[in-house]
Amino acid sequence: MAMWIQAQQLQGDALHQMQALYGQHFPIEVRHYLAQWIESQLWDSVELDNPAEETKAKRLLDNLVAELQKKAQVQGGEDGFLLKIKLGHYASQLKSTYDRCPLELVRCIKHILQSEQRLVQEATNASSGSGGQAMDTLSQRHQQINQAFEELRLATQETENELRKLQQSQEYFIIQYQENMRIQAQLSSLSSLPPTERTQRETTLQSKRATVEAWLAREASTLQKYRLDLAEQHQKTLGLLRKQQTVILDEELIQWKRRQQLAGNGGPNEGGLDVLQSWCEKLADLIWQNRQQIRRCEHLTQQLPLPGPMVELLSKLNADITDIISALVTSTFIIEKQPPQVLKTQTKFAATVRLLVGGKLNVHMNPPQVKAVIVSEQQAKALLKNESTHSESSGEILNNNCVMEYHQATGTLSAHFRNMSLKRIKRSDRRGAESVTEEKFTVLFESQFSIGGNELVFHVKTLSLPVVVIVHGSQDNNATATVLWDNAFAEPGRVPFIVPEKVLWPQLCEALDMKYKAEMHSGRGLSDDNLVFLAQKAFSSSSNNSEDYRNMTISWAQFNRESLPGRNFTFWQWFDGVVELMKKHLKPHWNDGAILGFVNKQQAQDMLMSKPNGTFLLRFSDSEIGGITIAWVAENPNKSGERLVWNLLPYTTKDFSIRSLADRISDLNHLLYLYPDRPKDEVFAKYYTPPLSKAVDGYVKPQIKQVVPEFTTPNPEPSAGATVFMDQTASPSVTHPNNFGVYPPMADGMLDPDGDFDLEDTMDVARHVEELLRRPMANQWNSQQS
Structure with a gap:
């Protein structure tokens, strides 16, 4: 409700904009009386492009109608009676309007709430600025654009008045000209009159004609001046329109597209498209008004031809204003929701295109159809150079045609491709060392429509961000590298899809x-320390000074084409493995600060040797992709008084799918303090798996635990009937392998105080667990249970 309270305090143009959000599609009274309920609902949790979300949207609609009916029932008194009827009517109206399309209600309310938030934020920024505080750059830019629109509106109104x-x-x-013609006709008819009367009448008419012709001559000159002045005013207005259009299309829209591109790398949501649409619609409205004025000037000129350059002017x-509106329409055909940039064949994907000026120009009166095709980098270059008049395809996309829909609640005209699938792809000849995951394609969306009663016909096209096509999930890692490099370092207005071969390390x-x-x-x-570690890995350097890397450049080959020294994987493959491991299993621990991660073996040893025994840390494996140790x-244990730093065989995603990191740390009783000095239970206890329940129907549920043999302390024999866990048994080195299905003795090579493990020489914990689960229980255990 806080937002609605602030929205009601808006003034001037902001208040008018807020009021314009409401209408028959969603009455402002509903917003007022259900403000608290509306603002408490999770509208953003509904995916508008997912038909499966319709059930959730329907539930929101039903709840909204129920809340309205409830609010209507509690109204009392004379005024309350009228309000009761009105709210009941609105409940029925909303139910009727959105019952078959509940997602449209969600779209409408989301648009309203986002617009209100924007208007309140802009008003707050403006208010703080007037109080002596500097407004932020965004607010200043928006204010300049709005001032320019006001200047254009006044200029357009002035030319309308002059017209x-x-x-x-x-x-x-023309009336006076007709009067002059009538006088001329009268003079011609005087020949039939008697001479005396004819002379008298002729003198009067000649005098009158001379007066009218003198006036016509002066007025013709005045009209010509009016026309020239008006043409000059229109020329100035067109200059202002071009300038404003350049700001919106070449700056604001390009910045929005850049934010959209960076969002593909995890940047903040691009946002601001509704604001851009409002600007583009204002532009379209002003351009169209000026075009109509120029057309009326042409009509007036044809009605009354006068000597001078007006026809050419x-x-x-007319040609200039048509160019302006053409640039606006073609530039505002944009991709609102990009197709996935790593596109796997035979997999469903979605995309949304939008015409920002579609509603204002009434394009939806004859809804255009949009077609999607996939084209290669070379084909995209030819299209942008206008070397190709028809759209050749490099593959086959199923369900690639869609009709644009107009959403009255939000005023948007868009086409939602929900079920596209790339059936096949045709690859070009690769260059040099380029792999298939470095080859870029793009999805081309094109449409054709007319405005002004078929007066102007537009063929519009727009290209998606670069797409890398894969046929197997194993290619995803390298394809993502291509996409990340392109999104991060592409220059605006580039030739498709050129990117620098080298970039500065700080940019990466x-x-x-x-x-x-x-x-x-x-x-x-x-x-900064993490980035120094990554620089050491990327450049095979030992320097710990971040300044040493500030002016260094890294090439694409170093990033994801050449393997790291002594490894069979690239820098990106290692980094992406870390990201995937963290994302799937270790995100909470990273956010808690429990994982140092980017620490090499020597650094870990130096850090731990100054700490008490049992102090441990978590670092990413140098030798394995997606491993943490x-x-x-x-x-x-073999030499009294000597202390060593031990490194456990790295865990991978496979291990954590069996037992979590927190539980594994809990299992190892020799781990006491997380570096530098935090008790491990203080950090990890909230993530431990709760203890197992008691036996049910005579069955005891087994529990998996991990054990490091060299660091397992023998415990007394358990009492009869007690639950026995792996770390409560004697060390596997002295326990009979058949007892309780405990692991067989492990070789000393499982623990390596000097280096990482050779995965070919030893088995990791997950494989031991798999063996355990496959191994039948020992006869001794079975006899005890029976």
Whole structure:
């Protein structure tokens, strides 16, 4: 309800804009009387482009109608009686309007709430600015655009007034011209009169004709001046329109597209499209008004031809205004929701295109159809150079035709492609070392429609962001690298799809940090120390000074074409493996600050050796993609008084799908403190799996636990009937392998105080668990249960 209270305090143009959001599609009285309920609902949780969400939207509609009916019933008194009838009527009206399309109600209310929030925010910024505080850049820019629109509105109104004056003057001129013709006709008819009368009448008519002709001569000159002045005013207005259109299309819209592109790398949601549409619609309205004025000037000129350059001037003005509106229409055919940039064949995907000026120009009166085709990089270049008049395709997209729909509640004209699928792809010859996951395509959307009663016909096209086509999930990693590099470093207005071969290291750091933050869904991104670690890995360097890397450049080949020294994977493949592991299993621990992660083995050893025994930390594996290991400091069991740092075999996604990190840490009793000095239960206890329930129907549920043999402390024999866990048994080195299905003795190679593990020489914990689950219980255990 807080938003509605602030919205009611808006003034001037902002108040008018807020009021214009409401109407028959959603009465303002409903917003007022159900303000608290409306603002408490999770409208954003409904995906408008997903038909499966219709049930959720229908429930919201039914609840809204029920709330209205409830509000109507509690009204009393004379005034309350009228309000009761009105609210009941609105309940029936909303039910009737949206019962078959409940998603449209959600779209309508989301649009209203977002618009109110924007108007309130702009008003707040303006208010703080007038109080002596500097307004933010966004607010200042919006204010400048709105001031320019007001200037254009006044200029258009002035030319409209001048045009009416010109029309009135011309109409009076024509009347006087007709009067002069009538006098001329009378003079011609005097020959039939007697000489005396003829002379007298002729003198009078000649005098009258001379007066009228003198007036006509003066007025013709005045009309010509009016026309020239009006043409000059229109020329100035067109200049202002061009300037405003350049700001909106070449700056604001391009910035929105750039934000949309960065959103593909995890940047903030692009937003602001409704504001852009409102500006584009204002532009369309003003351009169309001026075009109509110029057309009326042409009509007046044809009605009364006068000597001078007016015909050429008006022809030039008409051509210029047509160019302006053509640029507006073709530029505002945009992709609101991009297709996935890593596109797998035979997989359903969606996209949405929108014509920002469609509602204002009444394009929806004859809804156009939009077609989608996939084209190669070379075909995209030819299209932009106008070298190709027809759209050749590099593949086959199913369900690639869609009719644009007009949503009255939001005033948007858009086409929602919900069930497209790329059936096949035709690849071009690759260049040099380029792999299939470096080849870029784009989805071309095109349509044709007319405005002004078929007066102007437009063929519009727009290209999606670059798309990498894959046929198997194993290609996703490398395809994502291509997309990330393109999104991060593409220049506005580039030739498709040129990107720099090298970039400064800090530029790549910004892209990696953006991606990492987005996947972790938190503000904790990559620290300076993390970025130094990544620089050391990327450049095979040992420097710990971030300044040493500030002016260094990294190439695409270093990023994801050449393997890291001594490894069979690239820098990006390693980093993406970390991101996937964290995203799927370790996100809460990263956000809690429990995972250092970007620490090499030597750094971990230096950090832990100064801490008490049992101190441990979590770091990403250097030798394995998507691996994380536990390093801890403890006594050397083979040499009294010597302390060592041990590194556990790295865990991967497979391990955490069996047992979580928190439970694994809980299992290992020799781990006491998370670096630097936090008790482990203080950090991880809230993530431990609750204890198992008691036996049900005579069955005891088994529990998986992990054990590190060298660090397992033997416990006394358990009492009869007690639950036995792996870490309560004697070390596997002294326990008979058949007892309780405990792991067989592990080789000393499982623990390596000096380096990472060779995965080919040993088995990880997950594989031991799999063996355990497949292994039949020992006869001794079965006999005890029976």
